[in-house]
Amino acid sequence: MANDNQARGWRRIVRAFGFSLKGLRACFRFEEAFRQEVIALIALVPIGLWLGETPVERALLVGSLLVVPMVELLNSAIEANVDRIGLERHELSARAKDIASAAVLISVIFTTLIWGLILVPKWL
Structure with missing residues (x-):
């Protein structure tokens, strides 16, 4: 075997x-942040499917939502790996965690931008 x-x-x-x-x-x-993102995903996916008028809009609305927990998974993996090495404060460890956290922020901004670009013109 x-x-x-x-x-x-x-x-x-x-x-x-x-x-x-x-x-x-x-x-x-x-990871509490991941749980929160999954709850938001469960709530927002049906809304994205409902508000998207074309298959492309639906794909962008739902797909952008999936980016956030995906990046959070990577962030959590980086944090776990850094913490495994040692819990003492180190500049490089803090930098790695901050950069991974920034990636999550960028994914949230990306999702917000996609939703805004698709939905705001419909209500103006």
């Missing part, structure tokens, strides 16, 4: 999917 690193074909895909689900569960359990 092959070990985890030698899995091939469908077995590798199934195992990778399992690891992905494990990561989602861990982030949901330990």
